[in-house]
Amino acid sequence: MSGVIVTHQPRAETKDVDALAGCGVATVHEAMGRTGLLPTRLRPVQQGVRVAGTAVTVLSWPGDNLMIHAAVEQCGEGDLLVVTTTSPSTDGMFGELFATALRRRGVRGLVIDAGVRDTQELRELGFPTWAAAVSAQGTVKATGGSVNVPVAIGGQIVRPGDVILADDDGVVVVPREKAREAAEASQARETKEAASRAAFQDGQLGLDRYGLREKLAQLGVSYVSYEEHARDGAGA
Template sequence: MPGRHVVVRNIARPEQGVVARLAEAGVSTVHEAMGRRGFAGTELRPNQQNIRIAGPAVTVSSHPGDNLMIHAAVETCRPGDILVVTTTSPSTDGMFGELLATSLAARGVIGLVTAAGVRDAAELREMKFHVWSRAVSAQGTVKASPGSVNVPVTLGGVRVCPGDVIVADDDGVVVVPRQEAVQTAAQAEKRTAKEAVTRDVLRSGELGVDYYGLRARLAQLGVSYVDGAPSAPEA
């Protein structure tokens, strides 16, 4: 029987083509395509700009201030994966830096998303290892406490299972359950096509309030149009 702490070596991953389609769509479109679900919150900020990635999640549950399980996770990673690191209680310690990034990059990992902190921010940008984190901190960590790899974790209030698709860009991070990846990619592409039509309409000068049929909504809500500023109420 496995112990309380485990390292799961093999996980199911979505097809690479589906992952690429989700990457093309980006965080905001994918979030909308899933019915405004999966966004991992505003605390996860990119360490770089103008970068968009997507990949299967390799998950880590670790003790705060301890990066032992990140090291344990490296051998479970495959090319194209994104490492997702969480802690069992809130932490902003710099649990990840240039040396761990070097180890992960050697296995083809394309990025890190962590609810904790990272260090060596400039070096990570220089080596083009892409990171989304809660904090950047010089505070170091130890390698002393057990945890688990490739188990369900919670990131920014969102459940992440191993093999779920992580999409990350300048807008943040969104989590797509593996079983919903194909459907979400299709919905995202439909939304992108629809937005292209809308963009052309708005570029032509038509008002959004007319194109979206919002004048009736405004009237229902009691909003009226007047010419000039409304009169001030009498004292």
């Protein structure tokens, strides 16, 4: 497998990345029209952490982390490393030493559609990590691959410089040219949800706030008492 290492990739604006970091994955996903969500197999090794960064992408041979070493050189302040493999892999391709090197370069975290190890050390280092598997299985450094090329993860395309946002709910990708639009839409959704939260704290029901009683009626859903329901033989 030959490959290419692309340098000087475009990146989303830092201010837009940071604005997205203030919103949750679910909010951003909804604000973008329910798009961009990466597969649910990508789970955090820590809890209570939200991070956003610009993607440096890696396409590796399964069980081979050579191209992660190559990618470290291309990473800079505010980036987030995104790794996938040419076929499914659960081997522990990333661990404490990689995290140490990336933290030194200002990298904000890792999303890898393969395995990681040294998870306790990753948490102690404070290096946010989302992975498809945790495995102590080691890897080799023997096969070429690519850095900073578009990669596909669970049907979603991640390009170098796109925004990756990750939290306890999962991972979402925001195309770099739509980062500002997505940030504005997400912040508007946050404002709307804050108003709904206040209304619910005051006792209002979602049925009324969202006009769902009318929807139930349109769908033919009716209200009956327990006695009526039992009398008609539909329940006991």
